[in-house]
Amino acid sequence: MSTSRDLTRLGAAQMAEEMAAGDVSSVELVEAALARIDAVDGSAEAGVHAFLHVAADEALAVARSVDEARAAGEPLPALAGVPVAVKDVVATRGMPTTVGSRILEGWVPPYDATLVERLRAARTPLLGKTNMDEFAMGSSTEHSAYGPTRNPWDLERIPGGSGGGSAAAVAAYEAPLAVGTDTGGSIRQPAAVTGTVGVKPTYGGVSRYGLVALASSLDQAGPCARSVLDAALLHAAMGGHDPRDSTSLAGRAPDVVAAARDGATGDLAGVRVGLVRELGGEGYQAGVQARFAEAVDVLREAGAEVVEVSAPHFRYALAAYYLILPSEASSNLAKFDAMRYGLRVGDGDPQATAEAVMSATREAGFGDEVKRRIVLGTYALSAGYYDAYYGSAQKVRTLVQRDFAAAFERADVLVSPTAPTTAFRFGDKLDDPMAMYLNDVATIPANLAGVPGMSLPSGLADEDGLPAGIQLLAPAQADDRLYRVGAALEARLLDRWGGPLLDRAPALGSFPRRDLTTTGAPA
Ligand code: GLN
Numbered sequence: 405m406s407t408s409r410d411l412t413r414l415g416a417a418q419m420a421e422e423m424a425a426g427d428v429s430s431v432e433l434v435e436a437a438l439a440r441i442d443a444v445d446g447s448a449e450a451g452v453h454a455f456l457h458v459a460a461d462e463a464l465a466v467a468r469s470v471d472e473a474r475a476a477g478e479p480l481p482a483l484a485g486v487p488v489a490v491k492d493v494v495a496t497r498g499m500p501t502t503v504g505s506r507i508l509e510g511w512v513p514p515y516d517a518t519l520v521e522r523l524r525a526a527r528t529p530l531l532g533k534t535n536m537d538e539f540a541m542g543s544s545t546e547h548s549a550y551g552p553t554r555n556p557w558d559l560e561r562i563p564g565g566s567g568g569g570s571a572a573a574v575a576a577y578e579a580p581l582a583v584g585t586d587t588g589g590s591i592r593q594p595a596a597v598t599g600t601v602g603v604k605p606t607y608g609g610v611s612r613y614g615l616v617a618l619a620s621s622l623d624q625a626g627p628c629a630r631s632v633l634d635a636a637l638l639h640a641a642m643g644g645h646d647p648r649d650s651t652s653l654a655g656r657a658p659d660v661v662a663a664a665r666d667g668a669t670g671d672l673a674g675v676r677v678g679l680v681r682e683l684g685g686e687g688y689q690a691g692v693q694a695r696f697a698e699a700v701d702v703l704r705e706a707g708a709e710v711v712e713v714s715a716p717h718f719r720y721a722l723a724a725y726y727l728i729l730p731s732e733a734s735s736n737l738a739k740f741d742a743m744r745y746g747l748r749v750g751d752g753d754p755q756a757t758a759e760a761v762m763s764a765t766r767e768a769g770f771g772d773e774v775k776r777r778i779v780l781g782t783y784a785l786s787a788g789y790y791d792a793y794y795g796s797a798q799k800v801r802t803l804v805q806r807d808f809a810a811a812f813e814r815a816d817v818l819v820s821p822t823a824p825t826t827a828f829r830f831g832d833k834l835d836d837p838m839a840m841y842l843n844d845v846a847t848i849p850a851n852l853a854g855v856p857g858m859s860l861p862s863g864l865a866d867e868d869g870l871p872a873g874i875q876l877l878a879p880a881q882a883d884d885r886l887y888r889v890g891a892a893l894e895a896r897l898l899d900r901w902g903g904p905l906l907d908r909a910p911a912l913g914s915f916p917r918r919d920l921t922t923t924g925a926p927a
Pocket residue numbers: 540541542543565566585586587588589590591618729844
């Protein structure tokens with residue numbers, strides 16, 4: 405007997421298990437994902453709009469090859485056949501890569517990022533490219549040149565940013581897994597406001613080769629998923645040393661999958677959890693703080709010892725970030741000069757100088773937020789100001805790193821709310837860059853110090869019924885701690901809630917849902 409069920413609801417680990425058991429095929433999983441994208445993703449005008457490009461044929465071809473290999477008894481990697489979506493900041497051979505910008509509209513990279521190469525080697529069908537704030541600058545996806553992504557919890561609200569497309573794709577059951585990048589919070593803040601799990605690995609844990617650089621000393625790719633274990637599976641598939649990235653970590657990466665599995669069944673006896681005094685209080689929504697406090701109680705009940713730690717220089721982290729990031733970005737974005745690839749404007753006039761073409765192209769191709777940061781960064785790096793601005797910011801960065809070192813003397817992991825508020829409405833912060841920047845006040849310190857961070861759902865805020873997130877932070881190269889503690893917390897919260905938070909997303913229920921029939925599944 406076969407049963408009718410919605411395959412898009414399965415997590416990545418479950419998909420892998422069921423494929424191995426012969427209960428479902430990769431083609432069925434990919435077809436279900438594509439049908440779901442078809443049903444809910446819509447366009448810039450309506451729907452979730454998580455995707456800028458859907459690679460249906462390619463994903464199906466990979467799925468078919470995985471099913472054939474499995475039938476032939478070939479050994480397959482853990483995630484073989486599980487569909488994955490990729491943020492549009494990651495170079496994908498044969499698939500457009502726009503970075504959410506007009507300046508790269510239509511550009512198809514001739515090569516794959518290392519992480520994409522690894523996903524292809526892991527035989528994961530790539531569903532396509534997800535929407536983002538232009539050049540990963542923003543916290544709402546409203547800065548995408550292709551129109552915003554909508555939050556599956558409420559289509560009138562932002563899905564976070566810059567990786568709102570990846571988080572929304574996962575939250576809306578369009579993909580079980582998605583790749584994100586996090587320079588100041590772009591994986592963790594979208595995870596928080598969409599009720600999903602997002603991880604920024606230790607700086608250097610996942611190769612930056614083939615990522616369109618925003619701020620090279622801060623950029624880090626990582627997983628977006630609906631569970632801690634699923635995030636670990638994607639993290640493990642993408643991560644590890646890459647000789648093509650000079651900042652890639654050498655040596656063996658921590659076993660995040662084992663940690664997630666252990667955590668889900670174990671307790672937290674002997675684990676010291678540090679509450680960061682400076683990340684909370686004023687400026688944080690009451691419902692976000694209430695859910696955070698409850699999650700901390702759950703950690704305590706699981707056996708953790710909770711201590712308070714102080715990180716006095718975190719209050720300067722945002723200011724330092726908004727000097728370091730624009731400085732690096734202004735330099736990284738200088739290569740978009742209309743000469744080598746991407747948009748070219750104004751070269752019809754035979755008298756036009758190269759400089760005039762560059763200027764016209766950059767004027768037309770970059771949006772306001774990108775221009776704002778290029779100007780800011782160029783200024784901060786200019787002669788006479790360099791020491792006062794960029795130099796001072798680097799000193800603050802060192803102080804933030806020392807705060808982390810001191811805090812990790814007293815605690816194994818640190819915790820805070822991920823973002824100060826739940827998802828806000830479109831337009832609410834668009835005209836006030838400072839209000840937009842403040843979304844990342846709790847996530848930025850980890851990028852400045854290079855330490856890993858995870859966001860997982862803490863519950864629904866009372867004011868608006870929207871998801872809030874708790875952030876876990878660990879010392880560099882101790883990413884496994886995040887997964888152990890995160891999985892322990894997640895298991896207990898799911899018990900309390902009686903199931904996943906996402907089951908309660910009202911907007912998701914109102915989407916038309918196709919009835920997908922699987923073969924061979926037990927009735
Ligand atoms: N929102 C932050 C910014 O606009 C973080 C961006 C990111 O992590 N890519 O810079």
